[in-house]
Amino acid sequence: MEPRREKFSRQKNQRLGRNILVVVIGIIVIIAAGIGIAVAKNRQDQAAQSRAKQQSLVARKKAQSKAKKAAANRSQKAVKQTAKATEKPKKQPTEKALTFDTQNLTANAQKVGYGIYYYNSKRSVGSNQDQPFISASVIKLFIMDYLYDQIKQGKISGGHYIDNYSVDEWIQLMIQQSDNNATNLLIDFAGMTEINQYIQQQGYTQTKLERKMLDDAARNQGLDNYTSVKDVLQFLNQLYQNRDQAPYSKMLTIMKGQQTRTKIPSQLPANTVVANKTGELADVENDVGIVFKDNDPFAIVVLTNQVQNPVAERQAIGALSLAAFQK
Numbered sequence: 001m002e003p004r005r006e007k008f009s010r011q012k013n014q015r016l017g018r019n020i021l022v023v024v025i026g027i028i029v030i031i032a033a034g035i036g037i038a039v040a041k042n043r044q045d046q047a048a049q050s051r052a053k054q055q056s057l058v059a060r061k062k063a064q065s066k067a068k069k070a071a072a073n074r075s076q077k078a079v080k081q082t083a084k085a086t087e088k089p090k091k092q093p094t095e096k097a098l099t100f101d102t103q104n105l106t107a108n109a110q111k112v113g114y115g116i117y118y119y120n121s122k123r124s125v126g127s128n129q130d131q132p133f134i135s136a137s138v139i140k141l142f143i144m145d146y147l148y149d150q151i152k153q154g155k156i157s158g159g160h161y162i163d164n165y166s167v168d169e170w171i172q173l174m175i176q177q178s179d180n181n182a183t184n185l186l187i188d189f190a191g192m193t194e195i196n197q198y199i200q201q202q203g204y205t206q207t208k209l210e211r212k213m214l215d216d217a218a219r220n221q222g223l224d225n226y227t228s229v230k231d232v233l234q235f236l237n238q239l240y241q242n243r244d245q246a247p248y249s250k251m252l253t254i255m256k257g258q259q260t261r262t263k264i265p266s267q268l269p270a271n272t273v274v275a276n277k278t279g280e281l282a283d284v285e286n287d288v289g290i291v292f293k294d295n296d297p298f299a300i301v302v303l304t305n306q307v308q309n310p311v312a313e314r315q316a317i318g319a320l321s322l323a324a325f326q327k
Helices: 005-087 103-107 136-152 167-176 180-190 191-202 214-219 227-241 248-256 310-326
Strands: 109-118 124-127 274-281 284-291 298-307
Touching: 005 191, 103 109, 103 310, 109 227, 109 310, 136 167, 136 180, 136 191, 136 227, 136 274, 167 180, 167 248, 180 191, 180 310, 227 248, 227 284, 227 298, 248 274, 248 284, 284 310, 298 310
Parallel strands: none
Antiparallel strands: 109 124, 109 298, 274 284, 284 298
């Protein structure tokens, strides 16, 4: 029989061996688990890196594609700009210059000035517009202008009577019938100095009233009445632009009643409304006014001095008016 002490020792060693085995197995299990976890984590890291790499690649491809498109757009834009810069500019259609045949005017007068201005289309043409011309009865427009300015300011009354006629009635006679006695009466009533001061204040620099009507003695002394195409156009433009306001509306109405119609209105279509004022002397043929053409009303001023053939000059003025109407 095995001694008791030895038996106890052997049993103890067996238990110790088993315990060591258990510990070793536990350690192996723990190490194996750690290795498994590490492997799994490494796989996860590799998968994450792979996904990140894939996302980065996709983003890089998108960026490259966007950059290529931007570059292509810039290139196309540059090509278009270059083509635009190098292409020949298209010629803009030019409006034909407004011209009129004035040979008949100049054939019968040594000094001719004229001006035509269309109020809607803003076209204009003329010659010798700044030169002074003997005005003859055209000066009466500026006398009328002064008197109605005084009436507007309340300094005189249009209903004021002078020798059985009102100021308004005398003005109407002066313009529509070119009555010289009415004109001289109004000059005395208003004052020649005052009329000339007003004319200059309005900027009519070439217009002067130096004598009464029919005053041959004054003419022999070198005194006369003068105006210019420019001054008359300025006056007519004032009338037209303020045609719906007093006193311009009244002045236009008076001029529309003009009885001398041998020049500007003479060749126009029937019923054409014209507000005009003529002026005649032995060697002067003038006519100025507004032609109320439906689609494009226009002002026309024709001043001719040193006229050799008055009848032919009147016909030439009428022909120019008709040509302007037909433009």
